[in-house]
Amino acid sequence: xxxxxxxxxxxxxxxxxxxxxxxxxxxxxxxxxxxxxxxxxxxxxxxxxxxxxxxxxxxxxxxxxxxxxxxxxxxxxxxxxxxxxxxxxxxxxxxxxxxxxxxxxxxxxxxxxxxxxxxxxxxxxxxxxxxxxxxxxxxxxxxxxxxxxxxxxxxxxxxxxxxxxxxxxxxxxxxxxxxxxxxxxxxxxxxxxxxxxxxxxxxxxxxxxxxxxxxxxxxxxxxxxxxxxxxxxxxxxxxxxxxxxxxxxxxxxxxxxxxxxxxxxxxxxxxxxxxxxxxxxxxx
Numbered sequence: 001x002x003x004x005x006x007x008x009x010x011x012x013x014x015x016x017x018x019x020x021x022x023x024x025x026x027x028x029x030x031x032x033x034x035x036x037x038x039x040x041x042x043x044x045x046x047x048x049x050x051x052x053x054x055x056x057x058x059x060x061x062x063x064x065x066x067x068x069x070x071x072x073x074x075x076x077x078x079x080x081x082x083x084x085x086x087x088x089x090x091x092x093x094x095x096x097x098x099x100x101x102x103x104x105x106x107x108x109x110x111x112x113x114x115x116x117x118x119x120x121x122x123x124x125x126x127x128x129x130x131x132x133x134x135x136x137x138x139x140x141x142x143x144x145x146x147x148x149x150x151x152x153x154x155x156x157x158x159x160x161x162x163x164x165x166x167x168x169x170x171x172x173x174x175x176x177x178x179x180x181x182x183x184x185x186x187x188x189x190x191x192x193x194x195x196x197x198x199x200x201x202x203x204x205x206x207x208x209x210x211x212x213x214x215x216x217x218x219x220x221x222x223x224x225x226x227x228x229x230x231x232x233x234x235x236x237x238x239x240x241x242x243x244x245x246x247x248x249x250x251x252x253x254x255x256x257x258x259x260x261x262x263x264x265x266x267x268x269x270x271x272x273x274x275x276x277x278x279x280x281x282x283x284x
Contacts, residue, residue: 039256041057043065043066044061047248051249069255069258073240077237084147085154085215086212098192099192102196104167131224144225144227145228145231150226157214161211165210166200234259
């Protein structure tokens with residue numbers, strides 16, 4: 001009888017705990033989703049209505065601001081510039097970062113620990129703290145007002161963390177898999193490209209989202225190194241919507257709504273592998 005009561009109390013405690021956890025998760029989800037929802041709703045309201053009723057639904061939804069932002073405000077150009085910068089930066093980060101991580105994780109050689117520490121130092125030292133020498137370097141290389149300037153900077157920012165993360169994934173791949181490939185006549189590059197890379201897809205998804213989102217949202221480096229209006233990225237282009245004396249908040253919220261779409265699509269497509277990458281890293 002006592003055992004049954006104890007089992008009953010344990011079951012009740014577990015149910016209460018589950019209810020509390022689910023409630024907290026729902027509240028947390030609402031705290032994240034509602035600002036996005038309110039941003040989208042505000043893009044369909046005039047500025048006066050946004051200021052008077054910031055949390056209300058639009059009285060008469062108006063989609064004309066999307067055409068105005070995309071066509072008249074040259075948002076299409078800002079959007080394309082951000083796509084170019086982000087995609088090119090991620091290609092450099094994934095290619096060179098994965099190669100370096102593979103070399104560090106799978107080969108033992110003199111100085112490998114020193115090289116690992118050098119990559120880790122790139123995580124510790126932020127590039128924004130050395131903006132003056134970085135500005136002089138970019139100017140001396142003749143890369144001012146060029147996409148290459150910010151692409152190289154973003155690649156330099158992303159490669160250290162990519163090496164650190166992917167090295168753990170490469171180390172976890174069984175060595176027998178590599179031995180079997182070598183017995184079949186595969187060289188180092190073939191093993192890296194066709195065996196190792198498909199195995200660590202969760203890690204690739206993890207570092208892609210981890211690096212792509214900050215690059216897409218970065219305001220500082222494009223502002224410093226890209227001066228021409230035709231080269232401005234989304235965050236810098238959005239700042240032009242803010243006036244000195246007045247601001248059309250409808251256009252601002254419309255631009256923000258368009259700007260978040262690519263990152264939401266990226267996470268939606270890679271969420272399965274992203275979650276696997278997080279759990280794999282936790283196990284390691």
